[in-house]
Amino acid sequence: MLVRGTFVHCLHSSGLEILYDYLLAVDDLGFITHFDPAASSQSTQFLTNTNESPEQLPEGSFLLPTFCDLHLHAPQFLYQGNGLHLPLMEWLNEYAFKAEERLDADPALARRVYTRLAERLVENGTGAVLLFGTINEETNLILADVMHKAGIRAFVGKLSMDQSSRLSYVEASAESSLDAARSFVEKIKSEYASPGLIEPVITPRFVPTCSDVLLDGLGDLAASQDLRIQSHLAESHDQVEAVRSERGDEDLLVFRRSNLLTPRTIQAHCTFLDVPSLSQLRECGTAIAHCPLSNAYFSAEPFRLREALDQGLKVGLGTDVAGGYSLDIMNAMRQAVVTSRMRQGSNIMNSGFESSLAVDWIESLFLATRGGALSLGLPFGCGSFQVGAPFDAQQISLWDASTRVGMGALDFFDYPVKITPEVVEKWWSLGDNRNRTSMWVQGIKL
Template sequence: MATLIRGTLVHTPSLGEVKILQDYLLGIDDKGFINFLENASSDAAQTLLSESGAPPTIIPPGSFILPTFCDLHLHAPQFLYQGTGLHLPLMEWLNEYAFKAEEKIDADPLLARKVYTRLADRLSENGTGAVLLFGTIKEETNIILAECMRQTGIRAFVGKLSMDQCSRPTYVEASASAAIDSVKSFILRCNTLEGHLPLHQRLIEPVLTPRFVPTCSDELLSQLGRLSTENNLRIQSHMAEAHDQVEWVRQQRNMEDIDVFDKHGLLTPRTIQAHCTFLDQPMFNRVVTRGTAIAHCPLSNAYFSAEPFPLREALDTGVRVGLGTDIAGGYDVSIMSTMRHAVTVSRMREGGRIMADSRERSKDGREVTNKPLSVDWKEALYLATRGGAEALGLQSGVFRPGAPFDAQQINIIENTTKLAVGPLDFLDGENIRILQELSPEAIEKWFCLGDVRNRIKMWIQGKVVLLKP
């Protein structure tokens, strides 16, 4: 037994279920996996405590341990200009800002390392323990991205962009074959970064990344599909994101982009597609059949998609869904903000459903029984933790023996002063007692109001990667 932790654990083993494990003893082996989890008063826990050569780490009252967040969609080079030009339609915004910023990063390795180091630090500060990253087209710049994430110690799935058409003349790969040669070289170099380490210490992984259908020829997509199948590689892209993008694909390919991806073998259980706001029910059924997961990015959808993502319908269909910040289409690197936006958008959709049902009843007097469309904070917390981990094929996001210990310590009551922390500091009296008890109400308050001030520690694979004084 390498490490023992005693305190309150909070996790979401299934959609809509929040479990608060009061006064539990958790053991972590020397490889960073959970190998013991029981109530601290149990006979087994008491025996383990008595036989242990060292006292456990105590998580004090008013603090709890939560799985780390997963960010399933983030454009690393766009961290450089987040919060810019969001008044434009997607395709115009890409040409005006995104491609230029990515080209600038590719041209300046020192700038790339500076931006990516700060991005990695921000992710750690915000509790993101696993992130799926879009990079740029230049191989070397993506190696810098992988190195920066590795230095911070979080799990990073790094995608070198593949795009051979419909971009700036100076920011596009020469041909499909050149793009494939480049991505093969990147995969080899990325794997070499940690190839000498035992499997449990390998936190960086390359991902095939066709940017989206408009920038990829059929030849390139077909070769990427074969490469994924032959080498069991993950895939990420954008699908059915925005009205102008969807229309572009229809005119360019004379089909929906889900059909383009499927045709080339890019809808797989190893695939995560971002956005998917324009998928209908038969398309969701196909996504489930293929095993593909979706990265829901509610903030950027509000700016660029013209339609909100039908989250409730996707979940009810059985689609694997996690959350993404979509820097810089979204301007906030915090998955906590993304959780809140997911709830807000779903509540607005539910309001629209209620009003539409009311209009139908007043029209002909018949009863309308459409299903509710909203999600609550418990479901959003699941999407940010276990849901995202499942989409990535990880065993994390939940506390159970055999899972890697990827966790964050949240402090809502300061242990010495007994005062609420950070944005919760207005609470006192009876409200303080509610927080000390760590009830569902207290967790919901943190969900709605908490920020980086409440996060004081983070572990990845049992190793501390963030520790505040």
């Protein structure tokens, strides 16, 4: 595959790169083998040595790395957009547990829900997703199968929970939960050994639903096979208080004692963590899934995003469906910036200090792409365009050159239009899935 045109990516949180008239080559395994200016001697020689003619991106289009969604509850897609009037612990009992239990009891419904979810993810440019499933192995194997057929990088977690306020939705014991987790890991590794787009994730739901015995066992399992880990950490006032009441400690310390805070761990939310607690996560190498939309509904505290970035923590974005009502990472980007701006204003009003707590749109684009890939520990170069990286890309089309009409919600009044930072910002602010005209994961067009 050969493509010539404009490429946009963020190698660092503060830097947007717009690369005009570049030539990119992808091999049969889906990896980038050449990436240089089309007019360079290297590109000239490359074209001389190949019989293939490059595909020219249309005027008004650019390629961008696909988005990474670091936190999504797949079964909760069933009731996306409902129940957000309740506090977290009530919401779980009234909506989440019931929906997950329903899908566990109805494999056909699970496949329908997950198939539509996969379609929506592709529509919204999500090429890699970290998924919470249910407690039933069969339902999670269906989820993995659907994501595999859709061509998405999916990291699938079978929920582990041996404690629950809903007696019909809980595993019988810590031992049976650990056995089920081991079985799921083995089956995923066996079924999807190549090309490796589907991987298992150790998934204690959160501290209130897991005994210490279960958490310790999951930590040992993850360490023995170098597995990814995901959970929720310091998400809401009622959840934090429940852990303090039941465990006499903070959930961060509970996870750390069980060896569940590692460089392969992604913890969602973390809104009730202060700066010293964030430092502990950095020491562990643990990443954070920032879910600004659901945080606005379920947390009394905004996430300290600026402080986390300044400390060098790995951070990406999550939609947190169905705690967040939108599957579109673009909405998560915008909400992350809005929340940070509100924090900045509050900081000035309350303390008089003007040190910035805000993040800008470029930083949010980094979080949605390269930051998410680094947080997930994806292969070299994911979330960017580099030789040796997998070709995970989405084509963004801003206007129709033949009609000079902007696509979707975009309008342009001066032609010709060059793809500048201001034009990319306009897309960031106003664009939607109508601007996404193609998508590839590991070099395969979806």
